[in-house]
Amino acid sequence: MKALVYSDWNTLKIKDVAEPKPESGEAVIRVEACGICGSEIESFKTSSKRRIPPLILGHEFCGTVEKIQAESSFLVPGMPVAVNSVIPCGNCNACKRGETNLCENRKVFGMNMPGGMAEYAAVPVTSLYPLPGSLDPVSGALAEPLAVSIHLLNRIPVRYVETDGSADKKCYQSKKPRAAIIGMGTIGLMILQASLVLKNAEVLVIDVQDTNLKTAGELGAIAAVNPLRTDAEKACRDFSYGDGLDFCIDAIGLSETKETALKVIRPGGSAGWFGLREDRTGISSYDVITAEKQIIGSYGAKKEDYMLAVELLSSGKVRAGNWVKIFTFNKAVEGFYSMMKGEVIKSVIMVNNSC
Numbered sequence: 001m002k003a004l005v006y007s008d009w010n011t012l013k014i015k016d017v018a019e020p021k022p023e024s025g026e027a028v029i030r031v032e033a034c035g036i037c038g039s040e041i042e043s044f045k046t047s048s049k050r051r052i053p054p055l056i057l058g059h060e061f062c063g064t065v066e067k068i069q070a071e072s073s074f075l076v077p078g079m080p081v082a083v084n085s086v087i088p089c090g091n092c093n094a095c096k097r098g099e100t101n102l103c104e105n106r107k108v109f110g111m112n113m114p115g116g117m118a119e120y121a122a123v124p125v126t127s128l129y130p131l132p133g134s135l136d137p138v139s140g141a142l143a144e145p146l147a148v149s150i151h152l153l154n155r156i157p158v159r160y161v162e163t164d165g166s167a168d169k170k171c172y173q174s175k176k177p178r179a180a181i182i183g184m185g186t187i188g189l190m191i192l193q194a195s196l197v198l199k200n201a202e203v204l205v206i207d208v209q210d211t212n213l214k215t216a217g218e219l220g221a222i223a224a225v226n227p228l229r230t231d232a233e234k235a236c237r238d239f240s241y242g243d244g245l246d247f248c249i250d251a252i253g254l255s256e257t258k259e260t261a262l263k264v265i266r267p268g269g270s271a272g273w274f275g276l277r278e279d280r281t282g283i284s285s286y287d288v289i290t291a292e293k294q295i296i297g298s299y300g301a302k303k304e305d306y307m308l309a310v311e312l313l314s315s316g317k318v319r320a321g322n323w324v325k326i327f328t329f330n331k332a333v334e335g336f337y338s339m340m341k342g343e344v345i346k347s348v349i350m351v352n353n354s355c
Contacts, residue, residue: 003118004332004349006044006053012333017056020114020122022069027125029081031351033137034116035060035145038185041340042277051111059085059109061116062131062140063352070125080135082143082310083116084127085109086300101151101300117332119352129306132314138348139313139320142190144301146309146318148274149190152298153198154305156247156270178240180204180264181221182232183251184212186346187274189219191249193318196220201246204239206232206260212345215323236264244269253277267291274298324348 005015022028037060043051051057062082065075075081088095088103095103109115114122131140158177177199181188184207195201204223205216213224225235236245244266250257253275261271262283273295287293301309312318325344327335335347 001119002329003056003114004058004329004336006051006055006057008053009047010044011053012044012057012336014330014332017118019120022067022122025070025124025126026122027065027070027072027075027128028067029061029063029083029116029121029123029128030066031061031063031116031119031121032080033062033141034058034349034351035141035186036336036339036347036349037145038187038339039276040110041336044336045340055110056114056116056118057110058115058117058349059083059111060141060144061109061121061351062137062143063116063121065128066120068125072125074130075125075128080131080133080140081128082131082140082306083109083121083123084129084147084301084303084306085144087113087124087127090126098302101302106300117349117351119329129303129310131310135310135314137350138324138326141348142186142320142324143306143309143313145186146190146194146313147301147305148298149187149194150198150308150312151301151305152191152249152272152274152296153194155296155298156199156249156272157294158199158201158246159268177201177246178204180206180236180239180245180248180261181251182206182249182257182261183275184209184216184345185251188212188249188251189216189323189345190318191251191274192216192221193219194312197312197317199247204236204245206235209342212323215321215345218321232260233264240264240266246270247272249274251275255281259283262287262293262295265293267293270294270296272296272298320346326350 065079087107088100089105092104179201205221247270248261249272250261323345
């Protein structure tokens with residue numbers, strides 16, 4: 001079969017590789033579509049040890065069941081499925097607590113095992129989720145980034161003040177929580193859409209690319225800030241009527257953006273940290289303690305997050321759009337570099353599907 005292989009540092013190639021054979025408890029999936037993730041772009045650019053070549057990339061993929069080497073009450077050949085990017089062991093303490101995304105022995109497609117950027121992939125049946133036949137493969141490939149966005153939002157409590165709208169009150173003059181999201185890449189756009197549905201939030205978005213901000217506006221953001229031109233912290237204060245935001249999510253992961261997320265939330269508010277671009281940060285512990293601010297980290301997603309992601313995509317409450325560019329499999333390397341150059345927000349590769 002053919003696969004997009006990270007064959008050496010700074011090198012991507014479509015190569016012929018052996019087809020996977022399902023082991024006990026696995027199914028072979030005929031991959032229909034696979035999204036390219038920003039984390040893969042970052043690993044490639046920085047020669048990160050998180051992904052060591054040679055490696056088949058891809059963890060945002062969907063397809064149809066080809067072969068099953070397991071007893072399953074729901075899988076049948078030809079069934080369309082989405083794939084959980086994280087494979088838990090099922091035996092460690094985290095798994096026994098139901099925190100499968102935090103498994104001590106977890107494996108991740110396209111990171112420490114072959115990924116889904118190939119014509120076929122072997123996947124544990126416990127990592128598969130049925131997709132309705134009416135859902136297109138591009139939306140199916142977006143189930144993973146939406147699921148991890150849902151998982152983060154479910155970890156963030158929202159408590160807000162309902163007021164009568166009097167101008168002299170220095171608190172929210174709104175019956176909705178107010179939030180900001182830093183970074184309007186794929187995850188940022190997914191968190192935005194999920195925030196509107198799950199938190200009923202009014203959202204300000206922050207990004208240095210005006211085209212990304214425009215896309216966010218089309219998807220429901222009510223305010224947008226380019227920090228190259230506007231003071232983002234002041235904009236967040238104004239947006240929250242001086243009180244501070246209920247929550248702010250950093251979907252980039254730089255030290256600076258993590259610190260900004262913490263600064264702009266109100267006392268008792270939540271800063272959601274998702275991005276992994278930089279490790280260390282110089283936050284003020286006093287600011288966290290004396291204002292009872294919460295820093296909430298989030299990684300991966302669980303079964304219930306994927307199920308809700310599929311539901312939201314199927315209903316159209318969360319959607320793809322012209323911010324997603326589709327590439328045929330023979331153009332997969334071009335799709336990767338298009339994202340890396342910032343020419344598109346999201347590249348999705350149609351592996352065994354020509355639509």
